[in-house]
Every structure is written in structure tokens, then in C-alpha cells.
Amino acid sequence: MSIETIADVEFGAELEPFQPDTSLAATGPFADAVGWGDGGRFKDHERARKEGLPGALVPGIMAMGFLTSMIHRWSPVAKVEYIDTVFRAPVLADQPCTITAVVTDVSAEDGLIQLDLTVKNAADETRVFGTANVRLPLG
């Protein structure tokens, strides 16, 4: 169900998990667009391994993009006013990951909610976590 107003949100509700595109076909253009395309660590597994990495990485701020995209899929009227992401460990390109989120606070009179967000890899290891403050219409 798409969230239209603050009245649609329940404390403790879980958002539909989101599996973003972590392929090199996504990480490479992203890295180029933010000016991080040189060096290959986000575009080429072999070049990344030569830098001592386990493989090409998903740029950290791309994980922030995944999180905001997930929020907007959940509620197209949501305004992300604040988002904080903690890069706990690298997210590898071409490896599946799943994003989950749970509503941890609801302020109905202000139209504000808080979400806890987690990016996990296929081994269920947390790679990125964060929080977001999101404003919704009062309805």
C-alpha cells in the first residue's frame, strides 16, 4: 500500500524490502556522475583488486541513494528532510543486497516520522545503516 498521509503510518511498520541494482552497469555511471569514476574501484573488479579491494565497490553515497529511493517507492509524497548513513563495511558491486527499514517514531501532529534503515549483503551482514527523518502530508 502506498503511503499518502501520516495517518497511514504505524509505529513499528516495516517497509517493503528493496533490492537495488548493484551491478557495474549502475555503479560505474553513478561514480562518473559524482566525479569518482577515475581509478576503477567502482567500475572494474580487476582494477579494484589491484588496489587491494575484494572487488569493485558500490559508492557509499549510492547506498544513501538506495535508501531514499526505497522511501520514495514506499511513499511518493514523502519528503526526506534528513538522512544519515554510516558506512560500516563495503558493499560490493555485482553482489545482491537487501535494504530494510522500520518506522521508529511517528509524530502525527507534525507529519514527521523516523526510519531506521539497513543495507545487508547476501550473508545477512550489515554493510550500511542509517536513519531518516521524513515528512508526510497531515491528511
Add this chain to the structure above:
Amino acid sequence: MVDIEELKAEFLNLEFDTKEFSLDADKVVTVAKMSGETLPEFTDPNHPDFQAPPAYIASLAAGRHLPIKFPKLGGIPMDGGKAVTTIHPVRVGEPLTGRTHLHDIYHKTGRSGRMIFVVSRMQIFDASGTHVATSDSRMVVREKPAT
């Protein structure tokens, strides 16, 4: 061992970098689409409310993170995370100014020693001087043990 309180007294809240820029629509759209964004406010330059998504705003802080005289902390700095606050939409194609200062310095101590966190904050202003967004970059340094 670095004295965190001394660092804070010397460096916090002093602007050390100013950057002028204008956002490129194609790059903003690429960042949004590659992140899985579906809202046209972020993916369609012709949308009347077209604006940069938080991930793009976070990328704007990828310049100088530390004052020139900030001491070396010993270990290899790592990107510990990013935070973005949006106050107003960050518009594409308009002149913007980013002013950066150190917002916080703190440490956490674990079994492997002390980790120092340095948060640099870029406040972004539009052409009228309105504060439209803030981008925080959290740098983490594992301090080398004293020999």
C-alpha cells in the same frame, strides 16, 4: 595521543573552504536513476520541481574535508558516512555556494585502540543567500598506538 579537546578548541566552527558550483542536470538524473529513484522530481529535468536527490548533495562535499593546518592523525582516513539535511529543494543549473567548516571531532575507544571521527559540514546556499541544504562527511581515523 592527540588531544581531542585541543583540536576542537582550535578548529571547530571555523570556515576553511568555500566552493561555487552549479549542478548538471544529466549528472543529477544519472545519480537518481542509478540509485533506483522513480520520482520525476529527481529523474525528469522538465519536471517543475526538478531537484537534486540527497545522494547527489552528499557528493558535493567531496572536496577538501580538513583545514590546511589540521594535524595528521596517524592512521589511514576512511569514509565513515554521510548525512544530508534538505531545507529547501537544491535546484539544478542555478549558482550555489558551499561553505565548509569542521562541525565535530570525537572519539570512540575499542579493543583495537582509539578511532577518531572528524565531521566536516558543508552548508549550501543559493544565489539569494538562502541556506538550502547541509552535507556532513564523517571521516574516521584509527589512531596509531603510541610507541
